[in-house]
Structure formats: C-alpha cells, structure tokens
Amino acid sequence: MFSQKQSFIKGAIIISLGGFISKLLGAIYRVPLARFLGGEGLGIYQMVYPLYCILLTVSASGIPTGIARLISSGRKGAERQAFYLYGAIGVIGTVLMYFLSSPLAAVQEEPAIKLCCIMLCPSVFFVSVLSVVRGYFQGKGNMYPTAVTEISEQIIKVALGCVLAYIFRENLTIAVASTLFSVTVSELLSTAVAVVWYLKKRSVQPLFKVPSVPYSAIVKYTIPLTLTAIALPASQLLESIVAVRLLRDITDNATALYGIFSGCAVTIINLPVSVTYGLAAASVPQISPLAERGDIAGAKRKAYKALLMTLAIAAPAAVALFVFAPLAVRVIFSSLQAEEKSLLVQLVRIMAVNAVTLSLVQTSSACLTSLGRPIKSTVTQWVTAILRVGLTALLIKFTPLSIGGAAISANCSYCVAALINMWYIIREKHIKEANDENNAYRIRNVRRRLDQKG
Secondary structure (H helix, E strand, O other): OOOOOOOHHHHHHHHHHHHHHHHHHHHHHHHHHHHHHHHHHHHHHHHHHHHHHHHHHHHHHOHHHHHHHHHHOOOOOHHHHHHHHHHHHHHHHHHHHHHHHHHHHHHOOOOHHHHHHHHHOHHHHHHHHHHHHHHHHHHOOOOHHHHHHHHHHHHHHHHHHHHHHHHOOOOHHHHHHHHHHHHHHHHHHHHHHHHHHHHHHOOOOOOOOOOOOOHHHHHHHHHHHHHHHHHHHHHHHHHHHHHHHHHOOOOOOHHHHHHHHHHHHHHHHHHHHHHHHHHHHHHHHHHHHHHHOOOHHHHHHHHHHHHHHHHHHHHHHHHHHHHOHHHHHHHHOOOOOHHHHHHHHHHHHHHOOHHHHHHHHHHHHHHHHHOOOHHHHHHHHHHHHHHHHHHHHHHHHHOOOOOHHHHHHHHHHHHHHHHHHHHHHHHHHHHHHHHHHHHHHHHHHHHHHHHHHO
16 A cells, blocks of 8 residues: 555645644654753753754755656656765765864853764754655655655654653753754664665666666756755744844843744644645646646646645634634643743734745745746745845834734745745746747748748
C-alpha cells in the first residue's frame, strides 16, 4: 500500500494529515518542555534555533518541491545527483554550525549554546538527505514517505526529548542540550527509514543506464525555492529587532509582547496552514507533466483546482480560529497570565485571516514552481518580506496598535503575496496564449507566402 501512487485528493489528504499531526505534536511538546526546562531553558533552546534554521533553509528547504518537479516531469535519476549535491551541502552546513557554536555562544553571552549547537549540528546533514528522498517520492505521486517520516521524527523527538529533559532536569545546560540531541536522533532514524524505503523502491534497475541529470537542472528549481524559504526567517529576524526596539519606547515588557505574538499567536495560526501544505505538495506532480508538455491550459485547470480546494479548507479554518480563539489559547498556552491570554486571543482573531492568505501563498508558490517559474515566487516572498517589516515599523511607531500592528502587518503582507502569485499565474497563461497566437500568425504568413510563390 505504501509504495503505490495516490490520486491528487488522496495524496493531499495523506501529506496534510502528516503535516498537521507533526505540527500538533510539536505544539504539545512545548507543555512538558516548559515544565522541565523552565523559562530560562526554553530561552536557551530558542536562541540556538535561528542559526539552525538558516543553515537548514540553505541545505534542505527547496529540495522536496524542486526534486518533485524534476521527477514528475520525467527527469529520471535527478534524485541521485541531488544526493551528491545536497549531501555535500549538508556536510558543509553541519561543519559550519559546529565551528560557529563558540562565536555564537560568545555573542549571545550564553556558554550553554556551544554544547547545544554541537548536539544539534548533525541534523543539518540528515535533513538534507531526507529532503531528497521526500522530493523523489512526491515526484512519483507517493506522499506516504513524507507523511510517515514527518510523524516519526516528531514522535521520536518528543518522546526522547521529554525523557532526557526529565533525567537531566537538575543540570540546565545538559537538559537543554539533550533535548536538542533528541532532534538529531529523530532526524537520523527518519533518514535511515527513508533511505531504506528509497533503496527498496530502486532495487529494480533499468535495462539501460539512465543519463545523469545535470546539476544545473537541479539548481534551477531548488535554489529559487531556497531563496524563497529564506525570506520568511529573514523577515522575522528583522521584524523582531525592529518591533522590540520600537515597543521598548512605549512599554516595559516589549520582549514579552513580541514573544506572545511570534511564539504563541503564530503557532496557533500555523496549525490549519499545515493542513493545506498537502495540497501544495500534491499539486506539483499533477501540474508539472502538463506544463512540461506545453499543455498550459490543462496545467492551469489543475492549479485552479488546487487553489479552490485550498480556499475551501482554509476559509472555514479561519472562521474557527476567530470563534474558538479563547478555547485554543486555554488549551495550548494555559500557563500564560490572564492579561497575556487576553492579548493572545486578540492577536489570534486579528490574524485568523492568515489561515486563508498564507495557505493560498503556499499553494500558489507550488503552482508557480510546477509551471517552471519558481523565481517568481522568490520575488513575491522578498517583496512582501520587505513590506511586512516596513509596515510593522510604521504601525507600531505611529499608531496606538502596539504589537497589534505586527499582526495587521502580517495580514497585509500575506494578502499582497497571494495576490501577486495569482497575478503571476494568470499572466503566465496570457503570455503563453499570446506566444501561441504569435506563432500561429507567423506560420500562417509563411504558408501564405509559399502559396503565392507556388
């Protein structure tokens, strides 16, 4: 069953459930982690992640969709070249994180960060390899490996992390480093399962040697996707600096306010968004072959179907977030103070619309990649990232919205991103049709001239 290709709907459901369960487990994980590590331990935990996320983005973020696009377009053997390319990049990322552990600990004035980085750095390599396998199976239309490995790595991380945090709870540095080591173990085991899955699938070799896919073809799709993925953490980093500094001019708890926004409100909003990720991933092997054959009309029909299904799922989710925001806050972030819970409910209700806009951005970006235009998604993300930081600064500084300005800024930026992506998709269709009309016009002229000469 796990080796079969699924239909678009079934594949989307499988990968969506995998992503949602993984996100849900991650949210639940915060409860025991906060109890065992306390506020200081969680602070150290979060201080390590920015460097890890940047390295992970460079080495792995664009791989699944990019490889899926190549495989679904008939470029056999693309994953083998990707193993060499991104395996090497993963090794470089691991080594770089190891050697940056001491400087990062010195800059942040927290000695525990060095050991934490060392415990976490092998994950960069494992995720790179794992992402290639996921991309290969997504390109084949089989979403089980992605869903299974996402859930398995989260289960291992949660179970082992809780056990190690409890055992070493008397030594904060060792406890935090152990929870990060559980991330490395989870990625190692999930990668091993994925590679065995891949090797088993590839056990039957073709009669003739398949020509190697050039690295340039792989980079063409994965690099733009990587640049797209970097835009979000980069904008979040700049936003955190700008927002906290401006909030300090008007309040004494600036860091706490931004923490409630970025660490709590965004976590809740991302839960329904993770469900629609399956539609984005499943759309790639559906659209890519049509675009590769030049059937733009057929590719567009598939893209519109994916976007409409995304809207059908995200819109009710946005309504549910608005209505049940108090319940979600009480269940997930019960340890917050009453005033903080009230603020969080307001932020979630303001940002509920992001369940729609962010989901549409996610799916439309995948559609652009499937159409062979990943660079356009990159442009969209960077334009809206700049807009988000700038608008956040303006709303916090010149209005009484406080941290609510960051929430409204996020709403506006994702709405703009969704509109730009869909405009790109529509414009691409018109360009193709115009080119077809121009080519037909030229052919008619050539035939007319030949008839006149004849």
